[in-house]
Amino acid sequence: MTAEQAARARTHGQITAERYDSWTEEQCREVEIVAGSVAARPRASKRHNRLARLLANALEAAAGPEWNADTDFDVRLQDVPLTNRRPDVVVYRADTIDVTPTRPEHVLLVAEVVSPGSETTDRIVKTNQYAAAGIAFYWRVEQAATGLPLVHTYVLDPATRTYREAGLFTGTMETTAPFPVEIDLSRV
Template sequence: MSEEHRAGVEVADGRIVTAAAASTLRRRTARIIANALDTAGGTEWNADVAVEVRLTDAPLTVRRPDVVVYRADAINTSPIRAQHVLCVIELVSRVSQATGRIVGVHRYVRAGISHYWRIEWSATGVPIACTYVLDPASQAYHEEAICSGVVHVTEPFPVTIDLTRV
């Protein structure tokens, strides 16, 4: 399948799943996060929006998180392999709550992705970021930070992202 045709789909356990088109708010928020993480990651790490990540070969699972931080030397790899990924960020809407909070998280844990961020919007419209780090011993994500409006973290790199400017 061409890259253009793959843009709106993911593969979950070998089955093609159509992804809903992202809203303007979601796309802008993803771009702001990616730009900040791209700068913070220096020359070793890239951060981009809507990058295909191959989590497993059998059954085939390919996800397209809103933002992906991956090794800079893997830029020509398509799809990016999970072992090249440092962090995935999912922007959760009402439509994607189950995926962003449950399904995707378990797949990222199994793939060994070290950091997972979930961005949601409160009832008043304030963005809330929940950041998690993978504990290899328990094979589970542990909460690192919950930030309202402004994300300020030290992992995977020190960065401050003002999500209120969206």
């Protein structure tokens, strides 16, 4: 199957977990699946990628041996209809490193770096989806006009499956949840 044929096939009909799992990593990297439909992912800027890597590296260093932090891989929020998101940063249980797909019960924290074109999705849609899936912590990173990122942190209320605000950071981020971490946001 050529790349063009694969692209056409991805855009027609409901995408099932079985169908999605047959795609190559390259094909999956370009999209997210929302309620069985393909949603294109805009190409990230170098600043966006650097910020995601900075967060992932700091979280990995602070997490201890029970947790890993990484960028750019799928989290399967539900099987039917298929909803696969690809958060910018994921903190997940270290003992699930070889488990595919990564599921919400493997994940402690997800972070999204807001880019032009992803504002509504990252601020509202993904927030609600991650909370409904039971992911304990959500960080949303805004790339402010001042140059320093703003990190909005949220913690899950398990009774309502909604997030409540936990803090807003710029400059140096120091938090104790989900574990103690200090991040110099000016390094972007």
